[in-house]
Amino acid sequence: MTGNLLSLTIWLPILAGVVVLATGGDDKAPAARWLALIGALLGFLVSIPLYTGFDALNGGMQFTEFKPWIATFNINYALGVDGLSVWFVILNSFTTLMVVLAGWQVIEKRVAQYMAAFLIMSGLINGAFAAQDAILFYVFFEAMLIPMYLIIGIWGGPNRVYASIKFFLYTLLGSLLTLVAFIYLYGQTNGSFAIADFARVPLTMTAQGFLLIAFFFAFAVKVPMWPVHTWLPDAHVEAPTGGSMVLAAITLKLGAYGFLRFALPIAPDACREYAWVFVLFSLIAVVYIGMVALVQTDMKKLVAYSSISHMGFVTLGFFMFAGGTQMNQFAVEGAIVQMISHGFVSAAMFFCIGVMYDRVHSRKIADYGGVVNKMPVFAAFMMLFAMANSGLPATSGFVGEFFVVLGAIQVNFWFAFFAATTLVFGAAYTLWMYKRVIFGEVANHHVAELKDVNKRELLILVILAITVLGMGLYPKMFTDLMHVSVNDLIWHVSQPKLAVPQLPQ
């Protein structure tokens, strides 16, 4: 059983999705919902042994599985997780559970398809995090987009066609370049698609540079980093609540994970050389996007921009090379913590907006005001998540940013200086929105008719609140699993792996 744990986390949700799909039309919607809930719950439960059974002293891959898949090209069904990826499988399974609950009553048309799309996507995302074979990763990474397209395209807002085409244009270029990169590396490793082999093979600086460009286009778009971020606000605005939750909580993390798993280990010399580009883009994300978020009039866009700004901390943390050689451990672990935390906080923020949208059918800040008068319980929870989004200590939002800043100052005072402006910008855009939406007199008759959260919504808010506070009060639980893997990564990236140029004989 434990031997196939990762396979279970991948295929159990997919299988559940297929079963849910089989319930058919909306006349059987209740059955679809309950089946989806059972599937999501089982999916989450099978991910828990990954935590309990994880050997924190082992930096290598654990729960590994290996089966030949396409023997001709040496493509294998190879799975495994280490300290860098284990949390994301768990986080993804958790988020899926939240999303199924969040869409329980809100989605009324094509319920089975909606639930199935999320379950299948959950399995595919777990696959991408667990894949140890580049082609397997690529398949999961690309396949995952299909349910997301469908979610935005079918249950999305009025402008969904523009959003999905934009998303498509952005990702297409990057994905193709990655495939080319993998095939190139296949040649360099004399016929292996194992990611570990990619990380071992010596490469010239030029090759590393081109690979870094390819990875940049694949993963920076996903993160998203400035300046390839403009698809995200549009996608969020059009996506249904559940779609936004998964998009923000998980799929963005795949981009950041791509840097950890591919760009840094495979092209370490290029990463060190061009770290300044990533640092620059990350700091622009924090400052520039922070200011852009300030002036948004649409709540979802505001939180989408805030996601970009928060993800700027992740990429900043990855590329903090002290003295140009060694990644800073505070910054790297801070960045990974930020990835996990952002999964909780952004999901919670999008869910809160969804709760209001379901009642008023508007995302415009100007259409609200004085919500607290009618929804005091909801307002209290949203206050907590708004504070987490502003990085208040004792919430998860603080931990990652804190350690990235502590790491950055060891590399360059000014990196930390600009990163720390998020204390002001993050609080400004979040609390200004909160003030206009939640506080004040009841603004209009829509707000006057609001009803406070129901039991199902309360359950989701409580679970997310517990995770946000729990991670803020005891982040050690999360980082203890990563130390050894992060150490190994830092050591690996600090070693030159330049190919020795062969002289003509």
Next chain:
Amino acid sequence: MDIKTIYLLIPLAPLFGAMVAGLFGWAISRKVAHTVTIAGVAVAFALSAWTLNNLVNGGESFNGTVYTWMTINGVDFNVGFLVDKLTAMMMCVVTFVSLMVHVYTIGYMEEDPGYNRFFSYISLFTFSMLMLVMSNNFVQLFFGWEAVGLVSYLLIGFWFKRPTAIFANMKAFLVNRVGDFGFLLGIGLVLFHFGSLDYAAVFAKAPSLQNETVSIISGHTWSLMTLTCILLFIGAMGKSAQFPLHVWLPDSMEGPTPISALIHAATMVTAGIFMVSRMSPLFELSDTALNFVMVIGAITALFMGFLGIIQNDIKRVVAYSTLSQLGYMTVALGASAYSVALFHLMTHAFFKALLFLGAGSVIMGMHHDQDIRNMGGLRKYMPITWITSLIGSLALIGTPFFAGFYSKDSIIDAVKASHLPGAGFAYFAVVAGVFVTAFYSFRMYFLVFHGKERWMQKGHGHDHHDDHDDHGEHHGLGPNDKPHESPWVVTLPLILLAIPSVIIGAIAIEPMLFGDFFKGVLFVNTEAHPAMEELAHEFHGWVDMAAHAFVGLPVWLAIAGVVLSYVFYMVKPELPAACEKFFNSIGVNKLLENKYYMDFLFINVFAAAGRAIGTVLWKVGDALLIDGLVVNGLAKITGWFAFLVRRVQTGYIYHYAFAMIIGALVLITVWLAVPLAALAH
């Protein structure tokens, strides 16, 4: 019970109360809510008093970890307590004032629908403040620091329907965040250079880094200590409302009066003073930083006092006096007289909480009219409020034998003895400040408690714009109404705060300033900063100090201030108008009314610029350049390319044949060239 359990219980008891009143506020009665929270704070106070007593009588300081919050790179970040006499003093002040405010709230918030929520918040505040002062490391300090900021935010915006309140609370949070920005960078430098965030480890290593320099702008080197200390102090400037980050405090008066007393006078705003004192082993290593601290404090002490003169809202007068007194404490820090700063922090906590709660009692008596121009003669109707407020005012202006005298006079002497370059200006500021303080304090006192009963004359309308009534629904006395003394839950805290406002100075000055109360807690480099030693030479007991005060300048300045306010507001009430006319003619009035244009700077310059830049980046950067030019441009190119490709499909055989031949040529070239290139290696 072992000692750690007891210390753990001190912050957790109020937290428990806050959770009961907050999470189950909907289910429990008001009586249960206030009983549970008051019990929690009472437990915290009793244990704090026990702790202080224990330490004073030779008990050991405690420095221990509760749990490890995080471990990265071999560095442990703990949640833990450092309980020495400084901590114990702060714990007692915080829990005592908090207890008084809890009791007072029963009366003050009686009619408010958010009663249980209010009790939950003030207990949560007490927990946060205790975590802040009891911390033994920077991370927990920062947690407490931001947590008290959060509760302050929640309480300033307690009446969330009022536009002014929800503006004020956001302003307070954001201005504090500007301070925290510096604070966080300071903490970052500490971890980088000291390798730990535990106080003990950092302080032990500090002397060895005295001459360490950092270069943050290439070509310029800075003393590490100066940079670190100034950054940490920027945090203190936010929390303790020092110029120019003071702008949030006057607006915080939008909150209910009990929290103005607890948070915005007695405890939270003194967190910066506490923090700098705690960091004395670092600040002592940089004269530049100390000088910066002193000058900022002096500016705040004097110039905020001026603003107190022109306020007509009773709470705002007290708020500006708080700003000014925080400036005094900061000046003392700059003069390396940390013990004096903490002494003033303590005496100020009592008499300022008293003054605020007294103001709240007046506001209740006046049916939520806060304009002192509508008051007068209240001493007849509210005797307890009157006497206690008089005691508070006398303590504030530094009347000999009162608590405020000992602490304020010691600050003035310490600044006089300081040799830092800014000491001359600071001395002028704190001495001139005595006159200003006495003048505005007694201006308020006379207008409120003496003279004509002006609410009888005023029309029952509110034509003045700066009227900040507490509830909104009902305000002001009618011409035939009589103010009434407040209930015992309000007057009892006034009496209990009035007692220490009189006696605590005389009792505590000798042990705190010249005894060994702070021995081993505060660090002073006496060779470089001999102020405290000089004070000790001149000190011959508390009676002698008070008696000798009359040969010095400050007491006479205070008397002059009181006399002038008596003349202005009791004898010749037409004089203030004449003065106002004069100050108007030279433009001073306008400057003061606009609060030196600091609000304008923050709101209309900084915040507006942030929004303007944000709009430009969004509309031009994102929408026009990235989306318009690149993304949609790529889409257009794709469309254009597709158009070309369509054109290629002409249907003519020879076109296709031509393409095939070219294709074949390219393929053969590549096919041959790749192996050839490989051979060449």
